[in-house]
Amino acid sequence: MKRITSLLIITLLICNCSDVKHNNEANEELIALRAELDSLKAESLNVTKGQIATFLTFQDNNAENAMNFYVDLFDNSKIINVQRWEKNGPxxxxxxxxxxxxxxxSLFMCSDSPPIHKWGFTPAVSNYIDCKDESELKRLFSKLSENGEVTMPLNNYGFSQKFGWVIDQFGVSWQLNFN
Structure with a gap:
């Protein structure tokens, strides 16, 4: 992951340091580097027919930021496949x-939605995580609530030793539990 992060930083520096007249060349180079980055992150996919996956539709072009944030945050996580919009796309x-x-x-999918819908993410549908220990619970709660909204602070609500509910910076809802 450090190699991928380094590649991304170098890409951003190349693009930010280019003269305006070289902007098209830098943009083409950015697209090529992004494709290389995608191939480095891609893993094989063993999905069975009928398997259920959570699909996150982003209307603010935040799919990649959210996906990278989640993959870095959760153990045993990886990017499996990425398809990007091409030039002249929607x-x-x-x-x-x-x-x-x-x-x-657990399988997830996401996209940057071309149409803007009248709906967004709702806390009525959330991701539930049964944490292995209290330190994991606190770490996830802290990271997911950063720049987000705490809907139920970490506490004993009677049905759990410690439970919390947050809506993260991308609008996705998470229930965190430790018994």
Whole structure:
């Protein structure tokens, strides 16, 4: 993951340091480096027919940021496949058309949606995590609530020793539990 992060930083520096007249060359180089980065992150996919996956539709072009945030946050997580919008597509070139990733071996998918819908993420549908210990619970709660919203602070609510509910910075809802 450090190699991928380094590649991304170098890419950003190349793009930010280019003259305006070299902007097209830098943009083409960025697209090529992004494709290389995608291939470095991609893993084999063993999905069975009928398998259920959580699909996150981002209307603010945040699919990649959210996916990378979650993969870095959760153990046993990886990016499986990334397909990007091409030039002249319905959203900005290079944004996520469709991506598949796993979080602690649970299958997720995401995309940057071309149409803006009247709906968004709702806390009525959330991701529930039964944490292995209290330190994991506190770590996840802290990271997921950063720049987000705490809907139920960590506490004993009678049904659990310690439980918390947050809506993260991307609008995705998470219930965190430790018994």
């Amino acid at each position: 959203v900005e070139e290079g944004k996520i058309m469709h991506a598949t990733f796993s979080l602690n071996e």
